[in-house]
Amino acid sequence: MLYRLEIENFSSIRDPQVLDLTIAPNVPDPDCRFAPVFPGSELRAPKVVALFGANASGKTTVLRALEFLFTLVRDSAQRTVPGFPCERFNDDASRSRPIRMAVELGGAMNLSHDVLRRMEAGEDVEYGVYRYELVLEVVDGLPQRILTEALRQKPKGQGKWQRVFERSEDGQVKDSKTFPLSGFHHLLNTLRPNVSVISSFALFQHPAASLFVEEARKAFFLVGNANLVQDKSVIDFLGASPDLLPLLNKELNRIDVGVEGMRFEPTPNGPQPMFKHSGLELEMPWALESHGTRSFIRMFPALAITLRRGGLCVIDEFDLAIHPLVLPEITRWFYDCLNKNPLDAQLWFTCHSASLLDDLNKEEIVLCEKDRDGRTNVYSLMDVKVRRDDNHYRKYLSGVYGGVPKLG
Known part of the structure; x- marks a missing residue:
């Protein structure tokens, strides 16, 4: 469960922003909206994190920072060009300031194949929290290299941070029992x-x-341009995932008036989706289906797979062409800890549909606001004096919380 994000000098975020989503043990949770940061932890975090704010306020920037960190960890070895796919803040003072980011999340400690085997066998293992830190050197306005990088852990969430590995400015890497370098020292000579x-x-x-x-x-991550998912890639994925089609049809039948189901028609160009509508003689092809239905189908695989195996699902413009009454139905999937979300998967999204605010608790709401100098500020509604019975919709639109356009 991801509970903390720190960003500095990244895109529209100039000054250090710290988003701490931890929830105290005494906060009531009758709807199963929160989950322990790790099994057995007293601290909890929301399963749904909704970012609201005016256009260009920096909502997508927050999601891009998350995407950048996770992509760097898992895919950066595949990059063939120098530099990084990110930008610093666009003012002269930030041309040589480093980009800093960090995340904290729960997980099994001393991760190894033996620990995973014991987890799968239902045996007890030690849990705690991890902290991943990254600092990028910026030269003449461009991020050039990783200045420092570190992964630390805190067993049971207590005590001081313990090193998993640390990478220093001179490229040296310190290891640990969890992350030994024995047999891999030669890789430091080619670490890009x-x-x-x-x-x-x-x-x-x-x-x-x-x-x-x-x-x-x-x-x-369905963020920015990636959220404009190519129809063919989604269609091909669903066509190759027959286990997802019944789940999709079940939800389509519930949320889309008139759609009885979708099936795939084999063609020389691959599977083509066809939609059966109540009262219509012929099935409808993908191109003639409603924009809202297609938007829902584009995000469905990411939602379904995340709920099935746990983890994080990040969606930019969650409400794009989706009816406001459907949005809370999707968020409720993540509250269903018995059936749909037994592994405490987490959903982060940006949104403009203010009506959804009445279906969210203050712990689930994050606001983004940009000042007159173009600097994004990010804060949780937990940081604002808010009564638990407040009408979030009315107060947000009236400007009490901030994060709304200033017209005129």
């Missing part, structure tokens, strides 16, 4: 400046690095 230690070592089957990469692959 824009590649994470985890991704680089996983490429050569380092046991711990490989497991951390697999954990990072449990995060799905």
Whole structure:
């Protein structure tokens, strides 16, 4: 469960922003909206995190920071060009300031194949929290190399942070029993400046690095241009995943008036979806189906797979062409800890549909606001004086919470 995000000098975020989503043990949770940061932890975090704010306020920037970190950990060894796919804040003072980011999340300690085997066998293992920190050097306005990188753990969430590995400015890497370098020291000679230690070592089957990469692959991102998912890629994926089609049809039948189901018609160009509508003689092809139905289908695989195996699902413009009454239905999937979400999967999204605010608790609401100098501020509604019985919809639109457009 991800509970903390720190960002500095990244895109529209200039000054350090710290988003701490931990929830105290005495906060009531009758709807199963929160989950322990790790099994047995008293601290909890929301399963649903909704980012609201005016256009260009920096909501997508927050999601991009998350995506950047997870992608760097799991995929950076595959990059063939120098530098990084990110930008610093666009002012002169930030041209040479480093980009800093960090995340904290719960998980099994001392991750190894033996620990995974014991978890799968239902045996007790030690849990705690991890902290991944990254600092990028910026030269003449461009991020050039990883200055420092570190992964730390805190067993049971107590005591001081313990090193898993640390990468220093001179490229040296300190290891630990959890992340030993024995037999892999030679990889330090070829560690590229824009590649994470985890991704680089996983490429050569380092046991711990490989497991951390697999954990990072449990995060799905539909952010920015990636949210404009190519129809063919989604159709091909669903066509090759027959176990997902019954689940999709069940939900389509519930939320889409008139749609009885979808099936695939084999063609020389691959599977083509056809929709059966109540009262219509002929099935409807994908191109003639409603924009809202297609938007729902595009995000469904990421939602369904995340709920099935746990992890993180991040969606930009969650409400794009989706009816406001359908949005809370999707968020309720993540509250269903008995059936749909037994592994405490987490959903982060940006949204403009203010009506959804009445279906969210203050712990689930994050606001983004940009000042006159173009700097994004990020804060949880927990940081604002809010009564639990407040009408979030009315107070947000009236500007009490901030994060709304200033017109005129």
